Amino acid sequence: MEKEISQAVIRRMPRYYRYLGELLDDGVERISSNDLSNRMCVTASQIRQDLNNFGGFGQQGYGYNVKYLHDEIGKILGLDQTHNIIVIGAGNLGQALANYVKFERLGFRIIALFDVNPALQGMTVRGIKVHMLDELDDFCKENQVDIAALTMPKEKASITASHLVDLGIHAIWNFAHVDLELSQQDVVVENVHLSDSLMQLSYNIVKNQKQK
Amino acid sequence: MEKEISQAVIRRMPRYYRYLGELLDDGVERISSNDLSNRMCVTASQIRQDLNNFGGFGQQGYGYNVKYLHDEIGKILGLDQTHNIIVIGAGNLGQALANYVKFERLGFRIIALFDVNPALQGMTVRGIKVHMLDELDDFCKENQVDIAALTMPKEKASITASHLVDLGIHAIWNFAHVDLELSQQDVVVENVHLSDSLMQLSYNIVKNQKQK
Numbered sequence: 021m022e023k024e025i026s027q028a029v030i031r032r033m034p035r036y037y038r039y040l041g042e043l044l045d046d047g048v049e050r051i052s053s054n055d056l057s058n059r060m061c062v063t064a065s066q067i068r069q070d071l072n073n074f075g076g077f078g079q080q081g082y083g084y085n086v087k088y089l090h091d092e093i094g095k096i097l098g099l100d101q102t103h104n105i106i107v108i109g110a111g112n113l114g115q116a117l118a119n120y121v122k123f124e125r126l127g128f129r130i131i132a133l134f135d136v137n138p139a140l141q142g143m144t145v146r147g148i149k150v151h152m153l154d155e156l157d158d159f160c161k162e163n164q165v166d167i168a169a170l171t172m173p174k175e176k177a178s179i180t181a182s183h184l185v186d187l188g189i190h191a192i193w194n195f196a197h198v199d200l201e202l203s204q205q206d207v208v209v210e211n212v213h214l215s216d217s218l219m220q221l222s223y224n225i226v227k228n229q230k231q232k
Numbered sequence: 233m234e235k236e237i238s239q240a241v242i243r244r245m246p247r248y249y250r251y252l253g254e255l256l257d258d259g260v261e262r263i264s265s266n267d268l269s270n271r272m273c274v275t276a277s278q279i280r281q282d283l284n285n286f287g288g289f290g291q292q293g294y295g296y297n298v299k300y301l302h303d304e305i306g307k308i309l310g311l312d313q314t315h316n317i318i319v320i321g322a323g324n325l326g327q328a329l330a331n332y333v334k335f336e337r338l339g340f341r342i343i344a345l346f347d348v349n350p351a352l353q354g355m356t357v358r359g360i361k362v363h364m365l366d367e368l369d370d371f372c373k374e375n376q377v378d379i380a381a382l383t384m385p386k387e388k389a390s391i392t393a394s395h396l397v398d399l400g401i402h403a404i405w406n407f408a409h410v411d412l413e414l415s416q417q418d419v420v421v422e423n424v425h426l427s428d429s430l431m432q433l434s435y436n437i438v439k440n441q442k443q444k
Contacts, residue, residue, distance in 0.1 A: 028240075030435050034428035035411070061413070098434035112328035119324055120426070122409060128430055167433065191437050193430065197334060199247070201273070208436035210429050214332070216246035217422050218340055218405065221379065222310035223242050224420035225403050 025073050032070055033097055035060065040090035052083035102127045105193070106165050108180055109172035110135035110143070110150045113195060117169055118145040128167070132159060160187040167191040174198040181209075237285050244282055245309055247272065252302035264295035314339045317405070318377050320392055321384035322347035322355070322362045325407060329381055330357040340379070344371060372399040379403040386410040393421075 039060050043051060057064040071077050074096055077089050094100060105123075107114045110133040117123070118130050133150045143150045151159060159165075168184045170177050170192060177196035184192065185207055192209045194200045200209045251272050255263060269276040283289050286308055289301045306312060317335075319326045322345040329335070330342050345362045355362045363371060371377075380396045382389050382404060389408035396404065397419050404421045406412050412421045 027432075030432055031428075033435065034425070034431035037431065038409075038411075038425075038428070096435065096438075097431045098438035099431065101434070101438070103434055103437070112324050112331055116324035116328055117426075122427055123430060126427060126431070128427075128434075166437065167430075190440065191433055193433055197250075206440050208433060208440060210433040210436070212424075212426065212429050213246070213250075214329075214424065215334055215338060215340075216243075216250070217424050218335060218379075219246040219249065219309045219311065219338070220239075220242055221403055221405055221420060221422040222313070222315055222340075223245065223308065224422070225315070225378065226308075226310035226313070228402065228418050228420060 029070050029073055032062075033093055036067075036070070037090065037093045037097060037099070040086055040093065043086045044090055048086050050083050050085050053078055056084065099127050102129055103166040103191075104164050105130045105167045105169055106156075106159070106189075107133045107169045107171060108135075108153070108156075108184075109133075109170065109195075110137070110140050110145070111171065114169070114171040115145045117171065118148050121146075130169075131163060131165070134159075156183075157187060160184075160189065165189050167193055169193040169195065170200075171195045241282050241285055244274075245305055248279075248282070249302065249305045249309060249311070252298055252305065255298045256302055260298050262295050262297050265290055268296065311339050314341055315378040315403075316376050317342045317379045317381055318368075318371070318401075319345045319381045319383060320347075320365070320368075320396075321345075321382065321407075322349070322352050322357070323383065325383040326381070327357045329383065330360050333358075342381075343375060343377070346371075368395075369399060372396075372401065377401050379405055381405040381407065382412075383407045 053064040053067055057067055068076070068078065077092055078084050105128055107117055107130060114133055118133060123130065130148055133145060133148060134153050134156055135150055136153045138152070140150045141152055168189045170180060172180065174196040177194065177198055178200060181192050181194070181200050181202060185202060185204055190207050192200060192207065194209055194211045197213065197215065199211055202209060265276040265279055269279055280288070280290065289304055290296050317340055319329055319342060326345055330345055335342065342360055345357060345360060346365050346368055347362055348365045350364070352362045353364055380401045382392060384392065386408040389406065389410055390412060393404050393412050393414060397414060397416055402419050404412060404419065406421055406423045409425065409427065411423055414421060
């Protein structure tokens with residue numbers, strides 16, 4: 021088994037991937053650890069430490085090869101695979117996710133939305149069909165589903181998540197306002213709590229007020 | 233000036249607030265540090281350390297008074313103030329934010345949406361009006377705006393953020409796919425990168441596959 025890498029490091033990897041992608045788009049072929057550090061506003065030593073978790077990718081006196089590092093980090097993040105996503109909850113947030121073309125470019129393909137609201141039946145979002153929730157079981161049998169995004173009220177989130185796991189979906193991207201805790205060891209959950217991020221913002225607003 | 237508290241601690245505070253709120257709803261008046269620890273799946277020592285940053289709130293042999301701790305953390309997070317929010321970008325995501333009643337209960341009041349799309353002019357979302365972007369300057373002069381949420385394409389995000397800062401808005405909640413870096417010291421930015429969280433999820437998917 022590989023060495024356990026801290027979630028703090030993992031949280032920073034998508035940001036590296038994003039910055040390296042922008043460098044690639046700008047036609048930059050290599051970058052020194054100092055230049056990357058300035059651009060990303062983290063210390064060069066932090067970058068070296070983070071990347072050393074995966075074996076390190078720099079060469080003394082050369083820096084980093086942008087394309088190589090971008091591709092390697094992409095592999096670490098599983099972006100060399102395609103992930104099929106279904107979205108449970110076809111309200112504004114579910115539709116917003118379906119409309120993000122950016123996800124598709126990263127290999128995340130939203131293949132269906134589900135809702136209980138009959139008014140949404142037959143609707144499509146960017147060509148992606150909204151199904152009724154009672155079609156979920158059949159859909160999951162007939163299609164490869166890798167990730168379920170939950171954009172539904174918190175009251176139903178836990179029970180829906182358990183049902184999805186029973187259907188064989190082992191990755192949950194949870195937007196409901198509750199920490200999903202699933203007992204199965206091989207299920208991964210990523211919680212996105214928008215109000216938590218709003219509270220962090222207001223903490224920093226108050227801190228600023230105090231410093232004035 | 234107060235001791236600088238790490239952002240890692242700040243990131244955990246909204247979660248404490250959320251769990252304590254649930255305990256309050258359940259009628260729980262006090263809780264031992266061990267019970268809170270079990271419920272939140274963090275160690276009791278982590279809880280004590282986190283809360284000690286703010287002076288600590290527990291009593292040996294008593295545990296925590298749920299309402300008191302909830303209120304105190306609320307104050308730390310600035311939830312004893314009302315924050316007026318405008319949303320720039322009235323697409324699905326902007327509308328999803330406007331529809332979250334939860335934010336209002338925390339003191340975050342969305343007072344207007346803005347967009348450049350004339351088709352949205354005059355529309356309302358949960359009674360909140362969509363304005364055209366050219367009305368932004370006047371609106372900010374006539375209304376107290378504390379936070380601007382950016383739910384617009386990344387190409388326009390940086391220039392819009394700078395303009396908002398010029399209009400006196402010192403807190404940005406950024407959903408655009410770019411790290412906003414504003415030079416003004418008294419501006420706070422909270423970035424929500426949905427694709428970063430999706431990449432963390434896929435990292436954990438791949439890690440699980442390897443362990444099988």
